[in-house]
Amino acid sequence: MRIAQVAPLHESCPPRFYGGTERVVSYLTEELVALGHEVTLFASGDSCTSAVLEAGCEKALRLDSRCRDPLVYHLIMLDRVRRRADEFDILHFHTDYLHFPLFAEYWGKTLTTLHGRLDLPDLPVIMREYKTMPLVSISDAQRAPMPWANWSGTVQHGLPRELHRLGDGVGRYLGFLGRISPEKRPDRAIEIARRAGVPLRIAAKVDPVDQAYFDGTIAPLLRDPLIEFIGEIGEADKAAFLGDAAALLFPIDWPEPFGLVLIEAMANGTPVIAFGHGSVPEIIEDGITGFIVDDIEGAAAAVPQALRLDRSAIRRRFDERFTAERMARDYLALYQRALSGRTALRPAPLRLVASATGRAAQGAAD
Amino acid sequence: MRIAQVAPLHESCPPRFYGGTERVVSYLTEELVALGHEVTLFASGDSCTSAVLEAGCEKALRLDSRCRDPLVYHLIMLDRVRRRADEFDILHFHTDYLHFPLFAEYWGKTLTTLHGRLDLPDLPVIMREYKTMPLVSISDAQRAPMPWANWSGTVQHGLPRELHRLGDGVGRYLGFLGRISPEKRPDRAIEIARRAGVPLRIAAKVDPVDQAYFDGTIAPLLRDPLIEFIGEIGEADKAAFLGDAAALLFPIDWPEPFGLVLIEAMANGTPVIAFGHGSVPEIIEDGITGFIVDDIEGAAAAVPQALRLDRSAIRRRFDERFTAERMARDYLALYQRALSGRTALRPAPLRLVASATGRAAQGAAD
Numbered sequence: 100m101r102i103a104q105v106a107p108l109h110e111s112c113p114p115r116f117y118g119g120t121e122r123v124v125s126y127l128t129e130e131l132v133a134l135g136h137e138v139t140l141f142a143s144g145d146s147c148t149s150a151v152l153e154a155g156c157e158k159a160l161r162l163d164s165r166c167r168d169p170l171v172y173h174l175i176m177l178d179r180v181r182r183r184a185d186e187f188d189i190l191h192f193h194t195d196y197l198h199f200p201l202f203a204e205y206w207g208k209t210l211t212t213l214h215g216r217l218d219l220p221d222l223p224v225i226m227r228e229y230k231t232m233p234l235v236s237i238s239d240a241q242r243a244p245m246p247w248a249n250w251s252g253t254v255q256h257g258l259p260r261e262l263h264r265l266g267d268g269v270g271r272y273l274g275f276l277g278r279i280s281p282e283k284r285p286d287r288a289i290e291i292a293r294r295a296g297v298p299l300r301i302a303a304k305v306d307p308v309d310q311a312y313f314d315g316t317i318a319p320l321l322r323d324p325l326i327e328f329i330g331e332i333g334e335a336d337k338a339a340f341l342g343d344a345a346a347l348l349f350p351i352d353w354p355e356p357f358g359l360v361l362i363e364a365m366a367n368g369t370p371v372i373a374f375g376h377g378s379v380p381e382i383i384e385d386g387i388t389g390f391i392v393d394d395i396e397g398a399a400a401a402v403p404q405a406l407r408l409d410r411s412a413i414r415r416r417f418d419e420r421f422t423a424e425r426m427a428r429d430y431l432a433l434y435q436r437a438l439s440g441r442t443a444l445r446p447a448p449l450r451l452v453a454s455a456t457g458r459a460a461q462g463a464a465d
Numbered sequence: 466m467r468i469a470q471v472a473p474l475h476e477s478c479p480p481r482f483y484g485g486t487e488r489v490v491s492y493l494t495e496e497l498v499a500l501g502h503e504v505t506l507f508a509s510g511d512s513c514t515s516a517v518l519e520a521g522c523e524k525a526l527r528l529d530s531r532c533r534d535p536l537v538y539h540l541i542m543l544d545r546v547r548r549r550a551d552e553f554d555i556l557h558f559h560t561d562y563l564h565f566p567l568f569a570e571y572w573g574k575t576l577t578t579l580h581g582r583l584d585l586p587d588l589p590v591i592m593r594e595y596k597t598m599p600l601v602s603i604s605d606a607q608r609a610p611m612p613w614a615n616w617s618g619t620v621q622h623g624l625p626r627e628l629h630r631l632g633d634g635v636g637r638y639l640g641f642l643g644r645i646s647p648e649k650r651p652d653r654a655i656e657i658a659r660r661a662g663v664p665l666r667i668a669a670k671v672d673p674v675d676q677a678y679f680d681g682t683i684a685p686l687l688r689d690p691l692i693e694f695i696g697e698i699g700e701a702d703k704a705a706f707l708g709d710a711a712a713l714l715f716p717i718d719w720p721e722p723f724g725l726v727l728i729e730a731m732a733n734g735t736p737v738i739a740f741g742h743g744s745v746p747e748i749i750e751d752g753i754t755g756f757i758v759d760d761i762e763g764a765a766a767a768v769p770q771a772l773r774l775d776r777s778a779i780r781r782r783f784d785e786r787f788t789a790e791r792m793a794r795d796y797l798a799l800y801q802r803a804l805s806g807r808t809a810l811r812p813a814p815l816r817l818v819a820s821a822t823g824r825a826a827q828g829a830a831d
Contacts, residue, residue: 168587178566200544
């Protein structure tokens with residue numbers, strides 16, 4: 100199949116640091132190539148890929164100090180994709196809604212994965228205007244603010260199988276990984292660790308917008324000798340951080356559409372203690388890959404239980420459910436469906452359920 | 466002629482408060498209708514016009530607390546214009562570069578007025594990508610960062626003839642009107658008034674982004690009894706503020722592409738003492754409608770001279786050079802030129818010089 104993957108230009112594919120969307124696009128692209136497809140990746144020029152790279156800009160815009168207006172580069176890239184639309188069987192966009200006006204007439208050969216939260220007041224306006232554009236959610240929970248939108252399916256994220264290995268949790272600490280921000284609730288993580296009496300290591304970046312929150316709310320909590328703040332860590336250090344952790348804490352306070360770190364932990368055999376918001380119940384299997392809790396007390400009580408979970412069984416669930424290959428095959432089923440013309444103006448949504456065998460099972464969604 | 470005017474949606478046409486671009490689009494639209502043309506105005510739904518109004522959103526987005534993402538409404542509006550492109554002889558855009566990808570194939574029947582500053586690092590990238598799109602500058606000075614772009618002409622702004630009347634400067638104060646911001650240099654205005662020993666009234670809004678500048682730099686200067694800060698004033702109070710002023714101070718420190726307040730003062734017969742940046746030398750005629758100065762000393766020295774200028778002669782220059790009718794006729798000349806197919810891929814730019822008779826003279830630009 101001749102496939103165009105169209106990534107945002109904020110980060111490279113994969114990103115050098117933080118950046119979920121471009122990371123997932125990269126994993127998907129490499130897997131599609133490995134499965135024998137002709138893939139062209141529209142992304143920043145400093146991306147690394149085995150697909151054909153079409154550079155939408157020289158380097159990742161977030162790291163380019165000369166770039167003030169990312170919209171310029173995104174518009175130019177999308178228009179170039181349009182002029183070459185006939186060269187591809189399928190155009191897979193990861194650029195929010197920005198391409199809708201340019202590709203409204205090509206809807207039948209497009210697929211748009213929405214990577215962000217959807218509870219934004221202006222999104223329904225543009226989704227209703229372009230109601231033929233087929234959409235993909237990254238969890239069923241993500242759809243909640245717009246269940247009526249033109250969903251073609253849900254495809255959960257996946258990671259390359261060899262990216263992480265089963266770790267042994269030798270560090271005996273609890274881990275918190277990602278971003279310091281009020282909705283991620285690092286304060287809850289600290290309180291959970293204190294109550295459980297287990298050390299906590301926080302590996303997280305602090306965005307400028309969250310600096311005041313860090314200084315005012317989090318920094319005072321770091322005086323406890325149980326708590327260690329180690330700042331942002333790179334992709335290379337992530338595996339060791341997760342593999343050495345006895346468990347990961349994910350005490351979020353918002354409907355996270357997909358927590359990539361949950362499956363990264365799983366790939367290391369690390370159990371997760373998570374608050375059950377957003378996509379969490381679709382990813383974590385309570386009592387197998389971790390525990391879903393309602394409050395700090397429940398989370399602290401789950402710590403000794405989590406330490407008793409079988410790490411190799413957790414890794415097995417990762418292999419069954421969250422590899423990039425499974426993700427690529429899910430997307431290929433959606434591409435195939437669009438190609439064979441089964442995509443009507445508003446098709447009955449295809450539901451892809453990651454099954455125990457790692458193969459996508461098809462069934463009508465509710 | 467069947468003309469589409471496409472305005473930004475941030476403010477209504479005309480704006481209820483601040484907002485230069487939408488104000489000019491409104492003046493142009495009304496004048497084109499008055500001249501007998503069929504005009505459709507694409508703008509926010511709370512706009513007032515004698516043209517046919519096509520609402521791109523319910524109300525001005527800046528005043529709509531539910532709007533978080535103005536891009537949604539702009540994209541939808543531009544796409545709707547595209548689907549109706551065949552209904553118009555000319556499509557006149559005031560939406561920066563946002564419409565370029567959608568209208569690249571229609572370039573021959575489009576005109577794009579750039580209303581902002583052009584010394585932004587990403588603008589040349591998109592101007593080179595869409596080099597067939599015909600552009601209009603609002604002053605020759607505005608073009609400086611991109612003299613190589615596809616300029617069709619310069620059309621200076623104009624105001625409805627009856628909007629302001631000759632005032633008598635009875636208030637005997639110096640005026641400062643607009644926004645408090647470092648590049649507008651209200652601090653210089655205060656110093657000029659002090660040295661000249663003439664009272665200064667500052668009618669200006671303070672944007673959130675400029676609050677720290679106001680508090681730290683300007684507020685301490687307001688203790689002087691010569692200086693009076695009266696905050697933001699509405700459109701209705703502007704004429705009285707300008708007409709009662711003995712002179713307007715315009716001590717800017719940046720290349721302002723067109724200072725609308727300069728011609729508003731002129732319409733009231735009020736002389737302007739201005740620093741000679743950007744478009745100022747194209748608008749102010751030294752010794753007739755005001756004085757162009759280099760520094761605070763020169764500005765203070767110019768105050769008594771400005772008070773001796775003939776206010777009715779200033780108003781006369783406004784009537785000759787800066788009415789909305791002159792602006793509309795300038796644009797019609799450019800529309801006509803596009804229609805008659807004289808617009809080649811890169812046409813020799815048409816230079817419209819506002820002459821003493823108020824008629825546009827045509828000649829090749831350098």
